[in-house]
Amino acid sequence: MENAIETVNLTKYFDKFLAVDHINFEVRKGEIFGFLGPNGAGKTTTIRMLTSLTKPSEGTAKIFGYDIQTQTIAAKRHVGIVPEISNIYDDLSAWDNLMFTGELYQVSKSEREKRARELLEMFRLYDRRNEKAKGFSKGMKRRLTISMGLINTPQLLFLDEPTSGLDVQSVLIIKEIVSQLNQKGVTIFLTTHDIEEANVSCDRVAIINKGKIAAIDTPERLKKTIQSVQSVEVAFDKTSPKILSELEKIQSVNEVCKQGDKFKLYTNDPANVLSGLWEYANANDLKPISLSTLGPSLEEVFVKLTEIDVKTKEAS
């Protein structure tokens, strides 16, 4: 068994609305798999099907070889779930939240006490273990939710927007622990709106749009599919409103965006743009104070893929 997750034509209708459209993908054991998509694309519905919170309308999926519909409980035993909303019990202490979750997952008393201590220390909550969770900050609640998802030492962890809207300290702690877990062999299924986070941490990503898988590959391979979206980024020692329109006239420049004090020139031919940019700077007495050439980012791949899909549908 090489795969942690295998889906076959996984489909979900809500009445007549097709939320997830016959998707097929595999998540290999031990990898961090990013599941990206715009709002309403079908990410959460897919996770809800994989974690048996909702039943597929068609198709099926396997978690470590266990069918999610016919071997539901066996499939759930291998999984830890961290939903988008921190669903902790506010009236219980951090410690009691972990003890209760451990009991639900049949973790023995001695093991869950040992594990709870480890997790609370790891997530820097141990000193506040006896306080009711209702007094915790958003970041602390998130860390506690992830601890609860790990109490049963799962082989596969579903993380739905783990760092969305959190303070820097919590984000750094969570990222560090996710990386450590993965190094220990835990498979991570990560849903995020933070494309850069997916780019940096994921072995492979799938982009879902309107219920269909638009692309699935490693971040670097995905970027190579759209080499047309290379760019040159430049900042000058002085600026004026007319620079933007003038930069658009440089040969081989497809589009120019102003980003803070920098201009980003999109092109298929960065070398030609650099030469034109040099001539423009000399002619207008401008000194570049920073200059870099950039390949396409994963975010640009994401935007391009989701836009392509929108246009195709509109055309049809």
Place this chain on the structure above:
Amino acid sequence: MSRRIGQLKTDLSAAWAIAKKDMRIYYIKPGTLMFGVLFPLFMFLSFAVGKNAPAATLIPGLISITILFSSSSIGPMVIPTERKVKTFERLVSAPISFYSIIMGKTLGGFLFSLAISVIPLFIGLLWFGTQIISFIALIAGLSLAAYCFATLGIMFASFPTENAGDIMMLLNFVRLPLIFISGLYIPIESLPQWGQVAAAFSPLTYANDLVRYALEGTTLYGPAVDAAVLLLFTGVFLFIGMRLDKKFRK
């Protein structure tokens, strides 16, 4: 076979964990305890005061109504609230059967109701000369009624709403009429024909009849029938609750 026994043990232990958690978070709170005692008491007094019956004869009715409200009120508030804050999903996504979740939720109401129903019983024993005729029938009456009404509440909570008010409205639409047709204030024999037929379809009738037998020695249907019908109602409420959840969770 051993796998089934293993799963049953797992489900029972998960149900107990859920019940313990619910007791700590929702039941053992001053407000809930006061509600459990005072609401049925005032509800009962509002109809019983002014009647010429000796106070001791009203105690079985007071116990029955206390069990009805204390066992079936908190669960239907808790489940929609947990749906709203998504903690119910924590239970559904755990490696336990849905039956164990229902059992855990029911167990909380059952234990709370048993503890609360002892209060009117002691009031009767200490101040109104109530006597226990059959201890076994009393234990059976309290337990079966508490479990039956706890499942009634959970059955209603299976409707997929996040608003507890929706459930309570539906539940009271059923619970309040039961009070009048179940022999609590008017003996069933004195009800008109249609009333006697309606009483036969109320679980409160059998709970009250069993408690009355335990404390007064009088019964309309007999303790065995009362116990059997309460068990039957419990099974039906559980079955419907599970079916509703299955239907709505699609």
